[in-house]
Amino acid sequence: MAADIKTIKKIADLAAIFIEENELEAYAAQLDTIINYMEELKNLDIGDTKPMEHILQMNNVFREDKVTGQNMRNELIKNANIAKDGYFKVPAVVDLL
Amino acid sequence: MDYDIIIGLEIHVELKTSSKIFCGCSNEFGGEPNTRCCPICLGMPGTLPVLNKKVLEYTIKAGLAMQCKIAKFSKFDRKNYFYPDMSKAYQVSQYDLPICYDGYVDIDVGDKTKRIGIERIHIEEDAGKLIHDSNGQESLIDYNRCGVPLIEIVTRPDLRSPEEAKILLETIKSILEYTEVSDCKMQEGSLRADVNLSLKRKGSKSLGVRTEMKNINSLRAVQRAAQAEAERQAGILGSGCEVYQETRRWDDNKGESFIMRGKEEAMDYRFFPEPDLPPVCVDEKFLKAIQASIPQLPRQRRERYVNDLGIPRYDADLITSNKHLADVFERASEVCGNPKLVSNWIMTDIMRRINEKGEEILNSHINGDNLGWILSSMERGEITHASAIQVIDVLIETGEEPGNIIERLGLKVQRDEALVVKAVKEVINKNPQALSDYLSGKEKAVGFLMGKSMAALKGRGDPIQVREILKKELQSYL
Ligand SMILES: [Zn+2]
Secondary structure: OOOOOOHHHHHHHHHHOOOOHOOOOOOOHHHHHHHHHHHHHHHOOOOOOOOOOOOOOOOOOEEOOOOOOOOOHHHHHOOOOOOOOOOEEOOOOOOOO | OEEEEEEEEEEEOOOOOEOOOOOOEEEEOOOOOOOOOOOOOOOOOOOOOOEHHHHHHHHHHHHOOOOOOOOOEEOOEEEEEOOOOOOOOOOOOOOOOOOOEEEEEEEEEEOOOEEEEEEEEEEEEEEOOOEEEOOOOOOEEEOOOOOOOOEEEOOOOOOOOOHHHHHHHHHHHHHHHHHHOOOOOHOOOEEEEEEEEEEEEOOOOOOOOEEEEEEEEOOOHHHHHHHHHHHHHHHHHOOOOOOOOOOEEEEEEOEEEEEEEEEOOOOOOOOOOOOOOOOOOOOHHHHHHHOOOOOOOOHHHHHHHHHHOOOHHHHHHHHHHHHHHHHHHOOOOOOHOOOOHHHHHHHHHHHHHHHHHOHHHHHHHOOOHHHHHHHHHOOOOOOOOHHHHHHHHHHHHHHHOHHHHHHOOOOOOEEEHHHHHHHHHHHHHHHHHHHHHHOOOOHHHHHHHHHHHHHHHHOOOHHHHHHHHHHHHOOOOO
């Protein structure tokens, strides 16, 4: 199996998603199917098709270096659950760096 | 047991653009919390980032100045992590196709030159700042720095001592200042380094386990952190234990580092291509224009000063350590045509003033044009050495045009022969003791009378002319 229960647990953990113990097996099976499907691609003759590095078929979209933003703190803070003195407030976190 | 120290650096540099990397928010340092951010830098749903063209230019400029190859095709990737300094839960960075790669920087270690490889330079965005409440209950977040353009410079593990690490960082800092892509204010965090270090038993082929120390923000701290880490690892290996692969935090006040996370907790960032930002393709024309904008870098300038202008190496080192100073030196040398004179003045008079008043005097009042003008007036004998110093004093104080200062204070050298002869005669008459000393063969008396004569001319006599006239007058008594 390409994806087992352990893999599902790890992915769920990384994505910060909670999965019930009894759902793990079903997810593992589904993910396994997907990965195996990708494996099939390996058997295809793709000739000299170039690898696709990016899904967008365009490039070089830029903006000029101009300051157009202005203070919109009140509007931004409005969306937060808790704020204090103009800061967003969250439960204590340890430094990650 | 003997070990070789193997060090590589990862250097984060904030670019000095006006606006942020993907939105029009101001990139200025500071500001009231959360007043310089918008839905784009906070990653609100439905927003679309657009790359600031200047960020691309500056990154390529830095890369070219470090002899990098520039990728013809480059893209952005998301580095996923959950931490409130980034409200999007990912940082836009570059994973497998960085914009610059395979370069090098030459550093001077003692009297040797050493080449340090630059593995890559990529673009990314900075994160916000967390303030931890003292009671440990809550954390406050300021997203003003979120979306500030950064480049990360990754060196090859070519450094062999803590001193070399410091010299490399110093050298890269000055390259970034010369190319004007960053102000490199380490105290504001616009230049910070991670130190990767391992020990290798001398003569052995296999590398040791390496540790990483994060976010060191002074040149001195880089050297100290590397030194302490090398000693820590040597202690562990010396007692027969093994070094663990881990991320550590350097505490410069305590002079030691602490473990942040081990290998097991190593981050798994699950990079994937950023779907909101199209790739970047760089063509020759764009590259050439950027190449043309790169000024001569400190090492090349220093060599030119030493070899072509005859400036002592020590002086050339000091002058080129600061781009403003080097620019002032070059322009002043052009204006007055005597680089050695300019360098002497910079090393003494100007350096003293910079130490007293700060570097800002170079940008405000003193520049290459007026310094060169003052020194050439002195060389032509229009003002004395003492007057030149006085003019610079007033210039720094008021910014007044040097020609005006000379006029207003009457500093022009007095060359009217009749006037000088009259003054000298009076001095001799008023000092009969000195005259009789002279007549009895005491040469010292000439110096005394010379001083009196210059004073009588209010310091504005031409010393050569005054001395000549004084000697002639004295000889007439013989
Ligand atoms: Zn913004």
